Amino acid sequence: MKRSDEPIYWYRVSRMIWVVILGMQWVRFTEPIWFQQTTDIVTWTLIIVAAIDLLPIASLVRNIGKLLSVAIICRVMLIKYGIYMPYGRLFPDQILQMLMEFIPYIWFALITWLVLELISRLLLTRKYILLFLAADLIAFAILDSFTPYQLWQNVAWTVFAGLGWLVCLHLRDYQLSYPHGWRRLQQYPFEIIFNILLIFAGVLLIGTSVPSVSPILTDPYTAWKGRGGGQGTGSEVQSAISSAIKDKDPDAQGVLSGYSRDDTELGGGFEFNYSPVMSIDSPLRTYWRGETRHIYTGNGWADFDKEKRDYEVFRGLTTPAGLTHEQAGNIEMREVEQTITMQSDETYPVLFGGYFITKVSLLDEGRGGNPKLSWAAKEGELRWGGGFRGSQPDYPVKYKVTSEIPVIPLTELRGASYKHLYAAPIDEVYLQVPSSLSGRVKDLAEEITADADTPFKKMELLQEYLRMNYVYTNKPDISLRRSKDFVDSFLFEVKEGYCDYFSTAMVMMARSQGIPARWVKGYGPGRLPDSEDMRGRPALVTTTAYQVNNSDAHSWAELYFGEYGWIPFEATPGFTAPLLYADESPEEAAADESEPQEPVEDNVVEEEPSWLSSNSTAIRYVSLSIILVALAWLLYQLRERIYYGFVRLRLGRSLTYADKIAYGTLRTVKKLQRQGFERHGHETVREAFERIREEQPELSVILDHLLQKYESAIYSPNTATNKDWLSVQQLCHRLSRINHDKK
Known part of the structure; x- marks a missing residue:
């Protein structure tokens, strides 16, 4: 067969x-x-x-x-x-x-x-x-x-x-x-499909509407991974996947997110790595600054070995107080202490902290040796182990930095002219532009900033343009790239990317307009413990430190504004640089410190990821629409029961079969009126039926039977039965259907 x-x-x-x-x-x-x-x-x-x-x-x-x-x-x-x-x-x-x-x-x-x-x-x-x-x-x-x-x-x-x-x-x-029952079901395909869709819509609506709830207990894997005080980079499974992803694409399409060791070739994409890096106890939410770059090659940023650094070298567990900063500006600073506890056994080239670091103390108990720290005052980098490749001492598990966070006088800075800001000679290294950068990049920057009359306002327009006109994705389509220059291809061909794309474009477009700029990499702020968890499970909360993961790895631009120093600019969509402003009221500042905003991480704008996060609202609306249609359909199917329910409430008693026959017949007469048959106010039901019979003789049999049942229920001393009521229902349905089909 x-x-x-x-x-x-x-x-x-x-x-x-x-x-x-x-x-x-x-x-x-x-x-x-x-x-x-x-x-x-x-x-x-x-x-x-x-x-x-x-x-x-x-x-x-x-x-x-x-x-x-x-x-x-x-x-x-x-x-x-x-x-x-x-x-x-x-x-x-x-x-x-x-x-x-x-x-x-x-x-x-x-x-x-x-x-x-x-x-x-x-x-x-x-x-x-x-x-x-x-x-x-x-x-x-x-x-x-x-x-x-x-x-x-x-x-x-x-x-x-x-x-x-x-x-x-x-x-x-x-x-x-049940083949006979199946053949009967086949007569109602719409009802079957609709009920199935209704069930699925309900499941989807519930699934997309349930709020996220933090786990009450820690799963065994997480507890095992953190058994050493939160140290460790994660499981062997993650390392294996990382290696497999890297092997899949030697051009870095799909490498895991984290602190970059090589920025000479920017581009490609990555997968998100949520393994922990460090926890930071800080009274302020800041970016955790690592290194800067100032030589752009057209493909990426030159390695620090090719960039000149003037280092001041320190040995021992503590640097002297008052690390000096060049070009720090003359604006107000807020001093904070930040304690960093590493949760990764990787060795980084720098110590992290809020900008500007003025002091560092290593807090590792029992640490021996005489570690070497190199301070680059111009770049604001505190390099670990001297800052050179090769063997390095063990990276500190715990250290404390004292940072000065600039308080930006935003209104004053917006009004400062180019002549006022750059009266002193500009360091040409921060205006470097390679020959590979096409003229259309500068032309675009000029067009974007044409309506502003001061450097800071111009850069605000440039920042907003990048945030509004380009798409964030961790997997940009680099097959669209034709230009040899990374920034040029991003702005005019690929038009999508992640933080490295946006921050590099911001730096080079700023330089094309005569604004000194540099590229900075480090980590985003991370997350604080959820406040609801703290209220609901106070015994389980042991810290209020920011948790920073590899998914928080980030890069941004810093622009130089003369006496105001270096100011961070965040061109990546979905991110907001945590800055302090002198124009902010004390109440707003206190609120920011007591209840830090939830930081936006790279993973919130991950491609694919999750159809749910981007489409959950649409799913809810579709599911809700299906349920509302189902309710309307259900009300329509139950319209007769609803009608007799209202009649019962009006009479204040249960309805007899005679009552149902009488009201059912009158309801059918009203339905016929809506279909075009007139019934004058003085006419009885018999008179109305006789006029309908004259207009449509083919309805005579149904009308006669229905009239007989109606008059018997009204005038006969005999009690109406359920059989009589079912007969009247069938007659009313036949009458309505025949007339509706004819219309």
């Missing part, structure tokens, strides 16, 4: 759709650690083999078709990506080539085919389907907890496909067990 003749062929089709959806969740999970050609081969194999399996042909023919499709898919994809270049005759030359060059890619396709075959043959009952779905969800839960991946979307699609599969299975069983 061919498949098209089988009574449950529809179930085979729907089941395969759900299986493909489930399979795509695993393809999506493995995509970052697979070559793109492998992902495409598996994806197309999954879809095409599933489609061939549904064809109404013999099993042997289907399997031959699947085998040929696997070979064709591998051939097409490998040619597309330049891995396989056919030459010679198809047989035997190209066949021999394919046998050698298709490995290992063809194994992925064959395994995908094998998995589909196993699912088709083994998952035949509800029990096995539930076990399969449970294993799927448990696997995603483990991977979500123990790896850097965020797999909520995969879980949501798995639940969706699993529910759909089980619903189809239930309907198939009903069809086989």
Whole structure:
């Protein structure tokens, strides 16, 4: 028997759709650690083999078709990506080539085919389907907890496909067990589909509306990872994934986020790494400044070995108080102490702190040796171990810095002219522009800033333009790049990117307008413990320090404004530099300190990630609309019961069958009036029916029967029965339907 003749062929089709959806969740999970050609081969194999399996042909023919499709898919994809270049005759030359060059890619396709075959043959009952779905969800839960991946979307699609599969299975069983009932159900396809959609909409609405709740207990993995006081970079699983991602793309497309060691080649993309770096006990929320760069090469920023630094070297656990800063400005400073506790065993080239650092003390108990610190007063960098590559002493686990945070007189600075700000000679190193930077970058900067009359106002316009006209993504499409210059390609070709793109463009466009600028990298502020957690679980909260993760790694621009010194500018969309302003009222400043704003991290603007975060509002509206339509439809279906409920309330007693017959008939008369039949105020029901009979003789039989039931209920001493009431209902429905169809 061919498949098209089988009574449950529809179930085979729907089941395969759900299986493909489930399979795509695993393809999506493995995509970052697979070559793109492998992902495409598996994806197309999954879809095409599933489609061939549904064809109404013999099993042997289907399997031959699947085998040929696997070979064709591998051939097409490998040619597309330049891995396989056919030459010679198809047989035997190209066949021999394919046998050698298709490995290992063809194994992925064959395994995908094998998995589909196993699912088709083994998952035949509800029990096995539930076990399969449970294993799927448990696997995603483990991977979500123990790896850097965020797999909520995969879980949501798995639940969706699993529910759909089980619903189809239930309907198939009903069809086989009750064929007569199934044929009756087929008369109401809209009602069945609508009820299924209603259930799914309710699930989605609940899922997207439930608020996030912090965990009451720490899971064993997190507790194990933090058993050493929060030290450690994470698990071996994350390291393995990091290595796999780096191996996948040697051009850094997909490296993990974190503090960059090499900025000579900017571009590409990255995956988010949420492992902890440090916790910082600070009375103020600031950027945690690391290094600066001032030589732009057209591809990135020159390594610090090629940038001249004048170092002041200190040895020992504590630097003398009062580290000097060049070009710090003459504005008011606020002094704060910040204690940094490292939670990573990596060695960084600098010590971090708020800008400007004036003193540092190493707090490691029992630290021996005589560590070397190098202070670059011009750049504001405190380099660890002398700042040179090669062997370095153990990076301190805990240290304290004293920082001076500038209080910016914003109104005064906005009014300062170029002549006033740059009366003294400008250090040309901060105006350096390579020959690779095209003139259209300068032209664009001039056009953006044309309406401002002071340097600071011009830079505010430039900052706002970058934030409003370019898209943040951690995976920019670098295939759009044509220009050799990184900034030029970003502004005019790629038009999307992350902090390195925006901050570098801000620096170079500022320089093109004669404003000294430099590039800074470090970390964003991080997060404080959730205030609700602190209120609800005070015994579990041991610190109020900012938690900084590798996902907080960040870069920004600093622009020089003469006597006002270096001022940070944040051109990356979604980020706000935590600055202090002299124009801010004391009450606002106190509020900022007591309740710091939630910092915006790179992960809040992650691409793909999560369809949920970007589309949850749309999902809620769609789900709510479906539920409202369902309620309206339900009210329409129950309109008669609602009507008789109101009649009962008006009479103040239960309705007899005679009452229902009388009010039901009168309700039908009113419905006929709305359909065009007139009933004068003095007319009885009999008179109205006789006039309708004259206009439409074909309704005579129904009208006579309905009139007889009505008058019997009103005037006869006999008690009306439920049978009489059901008969009147049928007559009223027939009368309304016939007249409606005629209209």
